[in-house]
Amino acid sequence: MTCNVFGTQRLLEAVRSAPSVRRVVFASSGSVYGATTAESAHEGLVPQPHSPYGATKLAAEHLCGMYAENFGVPTVALLYFYAYGPRQRPDVAVYRAIESALRGRRSRSSATARGVTSPMSATSWTRRCVPHPRTSSRPR
Incomplete structure (x- = not known):
């Protein structure tokens, strides 16, 4: 809970006052959907975590959305299964x-x-979400 919720909130609060940060990329988990498999998951599915880990990941996703909406902190949450x-x-x-x-x-x-997501695949997808320094500016 400390890292996923409080750590995310502290990071978002720091980014809020750091205009040079272009985007926060949050690594979430399929655990936010509970017992759902990657094969049956889709974006319209309602999250129903069945573990403390899944609940804290979902709480951190909500924090990212709230900081984006209320304070203009640009965030993206990546959802990794397996x-x-x-x-x-x-x-x-x-x-x-x-x-x-x-x-x-x-x-x-x-x-x-x-x-199933390999570490190399996860790294590749994560890097695609990080804006290039010359092509992105942070909205305010």
Whole structure:
């Protein structure tokens, strides 16, 4: 809660008085939708987090929207589903499938490649949301 909610609020408050910052890019999570899978998610879906983590990510998304609306702080929230990499949670299908393969067992996971985000892909999409210094100005 400290990082996702209070940390985001402190960052937005600092950016509010820093006109040289062109955009805040917030990395959210599919956890804001609770038990929904990446395959069934769409932008019209109502968030229903089922964990404290998902609830704090949703609260931080609302903070970003509120600072954009009330104070003109330019924000964008990226919603990542099933990102994998170092320190992967052991309850996620990608982790279980890799662990099974490494142990020579067949995976019981029904996970597909659709909706899975690699660290390189996440980095690429995140960079696309950061404005280029010569082509962007901050609205005020």
